[in-house]
């Protein structure tokens with residue numbers, strides 16, 4: 555009998571142990587370009603850990619997950635952060651876990667409302683990209699050479715999530 559996980563709204567506070575929420579936070583806004591542009595400043599900081607490696611921009615084109623969805627594994631990137639910012643303006647799902655002696659704990663699942671992205675701190679357990687509803691593009695900033703920056707663990711007992719109400 556699989557455990558069904560609750561899907562919670564993504565908030566800065568709830569996500570703080572795992573990373574940053576990237577959104578046009580009015581508290582970060584400064585007017586630039588003669589007042590024609592609002593700069594939402596320093597929302598997150600992409601970092602590389604250990605040996606120097608490029609930070610790069612990529613676009614991930616994610617196919618939507620089907621539900622009920624089984625979360626049977628988590629991954630982490632020990633040597634850098636990884637951020638996902640929707641280009642499609644659609645919500646998506648984020649699942650993260652605390653580390654328990656080198657393995658992911660029970661996942662916490664968040665619904666990232668439209669216009670919000672996330673930046674995972676280095677070495678934070680997370681599930682690979684979960685797009686919702688239709689093929690969705692995401693701007694991703696992370697460390698180059700991804701194959702040398704990936705640890706994956708499979709759960710002995712997978713978890714399930716139902717389709718979120720949008």
Ligand SMILES: NC(=O)N[C@@H](O)C(=O)O
Nearest residue numbers: 629636680681682683700
């Ligand atoms: N493999 C890859 O680049 N994607 C994952 O890191 C992910 O978090 O989606």
Ligand code: NI
Nearest residue numbers: 629631636682
């Ligand atoms: Ni990842």
